[in-house]
Amino acid sequence: MEASDPDFRSGFVTLVGRPNAGKSTLVNAIMGKKIAITSNTVQTTRHRFRTVLTRDDYQLILVDTPGLHKPHDALGEELNTSALKALEDVDVAAMLVDSSKPVGTGDEWVAAQLAHVRAKKVLVLSKIDLVDSERLAAQQEAATKLAPWDAVVALSSETGAGVREFVDTVAGMLPPGPAWFPKDMETDQPLEVVVAEFVREKILRTFRDEVPHAIGVRVEELEYVKKKDLTRIYAIVYVERDSQKGIIIGKKGAAIKQIGIEARADLEQLLGTRVYLDLSVKVKKNWRRDASQIRRFGYGEGA
Numbered sequence: 237m238e239a240s241d242p243d244f245r246s247g248f249v250t251l252v253g254r255p256n257a258g259k260s261t262l263v264n265a266i267m268g269k270k271i272a273i274t275s276n277t278v279q280t281t282r283h284r285f286r287t288v289l290t291r292d293d294y295q296l297i298l299v300d301t302p303g304l305h306k307p308h309d310a311l312g313e314e315l316n317t318s319a320l321k322a323l324e325d326v327d328v329a330a331m332l333v334d335s336s337k338p339v340g341t342g343d344e345w346v347a348a349q350l351a352h353v354r355a356k357k358v359l360v361l362s363k364i365d366l367v368d369s370e371r372l373a374a375q376q377e378a379a380t381k382l383a384p385w386d387a388v389v390a391l392s393s394e395t396g397a398g399v400r401e402f403v404d405t406v407a408g409m410l411p412p413g414p415a416w417f418p419k420d421m422e423t424d425q426p427l428e429v430v431v432a433e434f435v436r437e438k439i440l441r442t443f444r445d446e447v448p449h450a451i452g453v454r455v456e457e458l459e460y461v462k463k464k465d466l467t468r469i470y471a472i473v474y475v476e477r478d479s480q481k482g483i484i485i486g487k488k489g490a491a492i493k494q495i496g497i498e499a500r501a502d503l504e505q506l507l508g509t510r511v512y513l514d515l516s517v518k519v520k521k522n523w524r525r526d527a528s529q530i531r532r533f534g535y536g537e538g539a
């Protein structure tokens with residue numbers, strides 16, 4: 237079936253849910269490769285980006301939203317606006333509820349945001365590998381009450397169980413329409429942004445709660461050298477304080493070196509070339525509190 241076929245379906249699907257519900261991991265499981273970054277630090281996802289899955293008879297455009305939460309700083313506010321905007325004009329809204337955590341007010345708040353959305357609503361019970369069937373059944377009963385759902389799917393992005401069922405369910409809800417993006421396109425983010433996110437992920441994973449929200453990564457230069465089949469990347473890690481700079485660099489540069497090694501391995505896979513990665517660390521005081529700075533870093537709405 238061709239993309240111009242009248243039976244072709246296409247549409248936008250947004251994933252919502254409390255921070256850490258497993259949205260980014262699900263995007264990667266659906267795509268069968270890493271595109272979105274993940275970590276167990278809340279607010280990992282800062283960009284509202286689209287991921288495109290094209291099959292013979294449909295094109296599914298996933299909008300991964302930053303977690304909906306109560307804002308406590310300028311960065312938080314940007315994220316919320318961005319997440320709520322992602323709910324407008326989508327065809328399917330899938331809400332992830334972590335099977336391993338009790339359904340709580342956070343989930344209720346997210347579900348309430350869905351009430352006015354015209355999209356089909358799918359309840360996704362995520363991380364089912366962490367619970368037994370009894371717990372899952374209880375969780376499903378509690379989560380089902382959150383909103384009127386058009387479908388319910390239980391899945392694990394870790395084991396892959398239920399992921400195919402989720403894609404099939406959502407694809408079946410898409411309206412007839414042409415492909416919006418080229419078939420071979422997998423994300424609408426500029427490469428520089430994806431690369432910066434990959435580096436940021438390594439830092440979040442390495443330092444956990446020591447520095448997470450205080451960093452921003454910007455790719456200054458990205459150049460493919462065809463003769464060497466090598467991508468040269470120069471990126472700057474911005475932190476707020478000198479002490480954080482020290483932590484990220486580590487003893488004799490050991491920490492930043494390790495981050496570079498790990499990020500490079502992922503980037504080589506993403507780009508399909510060898511990668512030279514140059515990372516430097518700079519202090520930029522209070523960059524998080526200044527909304528215009530946030531935009532300059534490419535985070536939040538309008539990025």
Ligand SMILES: Nc1nc2c(ncn2[C@@H]2O[C@H](COP(=O)(O)OP(=O)(O)OP(=O)(O)O)[C@@H](O)[C@H]2O)c(=O)[nH]1
Nearest residue numbers: 256257258259260261274279280281303363393394
């Ligand atoms: N065991 C298990 N862990 C999972 C699964 N899906 C996600 N996780 C873990 O849960 C954590 C959060 O996952 P993310 O995908 O980053 O969550 P998110 O909803 O995108 O989070 P935000 O970016 O904060 O909104 C990570 O440590 C993941 O590895 C799953 O199916 N099983």
